[in-house]
Amino acid sequence: MSTTASTTPPIRTVMSPGRYVQGKGALARLGEFVAQIGTAPLIIADDFVWGIAEDQVSASFTAADLRIERVGFGRFATATAVDALVEKIKETGTDVVVAVGGGSAIDAAKSAGHLAGIRWVSVPTVASTDAPTSALAVIYTEEGEFVEYRFFPRNPDLVLIDTQFVANAPVAFLVAGIGDALATWLEARATAASNSTTMAGGQPTQTGTALAKLSWEIIHENAFSALDAVRDGVVTPALENLVEANTLLSGLGFESGGLAAAHAIHNGLTAAPQTHGLSHGQKVNIGSLTQLVLEGAPRAEIEDFIEFTTRVGLPTTLTEIGLTVEDETELRAIAELATVPTETIHNMPFAVTVDDVVSALKSIERLSRSVRADRGLAEPVKHVAKH
Numbered sequence: 001m002s003t004t005a006s007t008t009p010p011i012r013t014v015m016s017p018g019r020y021v022q023g024k025g026a027l028a029r030l031g032e033f034v035a036q037i038g039t040a041p042l043i044i045a046d047d048f049v050w051g052i053a054e055d056q057v058s059a060s061f062t063a064a065d066l067r068i069e070r071v072g073f074g075r076f077a078t079a080t081a082v083d084a085l086v087e088k089i090k091e092t093g094t095d096v097v098v099a100v101g102g103g104s105a106i107d108a109a110k111s112a113g114h115l116a117g118i119r120w121v122s123v124p125t126v127a128s129t130d131a132p133t134s135a136l137a138v139i140y141t142e143e144g145e146f147v148e149y150r151f152f153p154r155n156p157d158l159v160l161i162d163t164q165f166v167a168n169a170p171v172a173f174l175v176a177g178i179g180d181a182l183a184t185w186l187e188a189r190a191t192a193a194s195n196s197t198t199m200a201g202g203q204p205t206q207t208g209t210a211l212a213k214l215s216w217e218i219i220h221e222n223a224f225s226a227l228d229a230v231r232d233g234v235v236t237p238a239l240e241n242l243v244e245a246n247t248l249l250s251g252l253g254f255e256s257g258g259l260a261a262a263h264a265i266h267n268g269l270t271a272a273p274q275t276h277g278l279s280h281g282q283k284v285n286i287g288s289l290t291q292l293v294l295e296g297a298p299r300a301e302i303e304d305f306i307e308f309t310t311r312v313g314l315p316t317t318l319t320e321i322g323l324t325v326e327d328e329t330e331l332r333a334i335a336e337l338a339t340v341p342t343e344t345i346h347n348m349p350f351a352v353t354v355d356d357v358v359s360a361l362k363s364i365e366r367l368s369r370s371v372r373a374d375r376g377l378a379e380p381v382k383h384v385a386k387h
């Protein structure tokens with residue numbers, strides 16, 4: 001990302017959604033906000049999500065005189081799924097596509113909305129990634145392997161998240177969102193240090209970098225209270241704070257602050273079948289820890305990161321993502337994919353090679369086990385890949 005072929009002077013740029021709405025019961029106002037954007041919406045939601053959201057979405061659309069037209073969605077935002085949505089948008093005369101659900105449905109809606117030349121809206125029902133606010137989508141294969149980033153000229157016109165839905169969802173989603181959001185500051189910090197190009201297509205702004213840091217601070221202050229709130233199915237101020245950090249601040253922070261090694265290593269990990277079934281945030285956390293090792297971060301900082309994320313419930317060892325230090329072939333494949341020339345790992349303020357990534361990945365097993373033993377934390381449990 002640092003190699004924008006251009007002779008024009010560099011710019012700084014920030015991108016953001018048109019409006020961000022968050023709160024308990026916010027879904028009841030979806031129709032009111034969508035009606036400001038378009039008149040013929042198409043809702044993208046899988047059957048499970050529609051089962052829990054239909055009543056409120058339908059009531060709010062009816063109140064706003066909007067039609068209720070819904071299409072289902074599979075597991076991943078694949079190129080085929082996106083093309084099918086574009087057809088559906090054209091068939092139904094849609095002028096705004098509204099994705100209700102997780103990151104993949106939202107990414108598919110953005111991609112399809114862009115290709116069809118219409119507006120798009122993100123309605124995340126969980127706070128498991130920071131994708132909903134951004135102007136980019138990640139395209140995967142049917143098996144969940146990373147294919148490409150797709151960049152769009154605009155962010156969603158609206159991002160609306162109902163925190164009661166976040167509270168009702170399994171706590172694993174919020175755990176994953178914390179993993180994704182913690183990487184934001186580590187990667188923005190590295191991108192600022194190297195003055196590399198961000199996902200927004202310019203040099204980092206102080207705004208993007210500061211929002212990334214604020215996200216990190218809010219998560220450290222609120223994570224455990226917020227996780228307890230979700231275990232109890234209740235919305236508290238700590239949960240509201242955490243959802244804003246995971247969704248809005250991390251989203252603005254990664255897009256306008258920059259990605260670096262953590263997400264590149266995440267993308268690399270998708271090449272190892274052993275990691276399938278893990279969430280984005282779980283794999284990103286391995287990327288964050290590996291980035292800290294690559295940076296030669298102070299020992300205390302690495303230890304605190306391992307303790308905090310282990311307590312949150314995120315993986316910090318190869319064991320927990322189904323790998324071992326002996327899996328030379330897989331580790332090399334991961335490192336090769338993580339270091340392809342287009343990857344954000346080259347935003348680090350130093351050169352990173354395949355060998356560097358293999359060594360850093362191997363090192364986290366013993367490192368985390370020793371920190372966990374020193375700090376009285378449980379031993380890692382082996383992940384078994386699900387397909």
Ligand SMILES: [Zn+2]
Pocket residue numbers: 129130180263280284
């Ligand atoms: Zn992410």
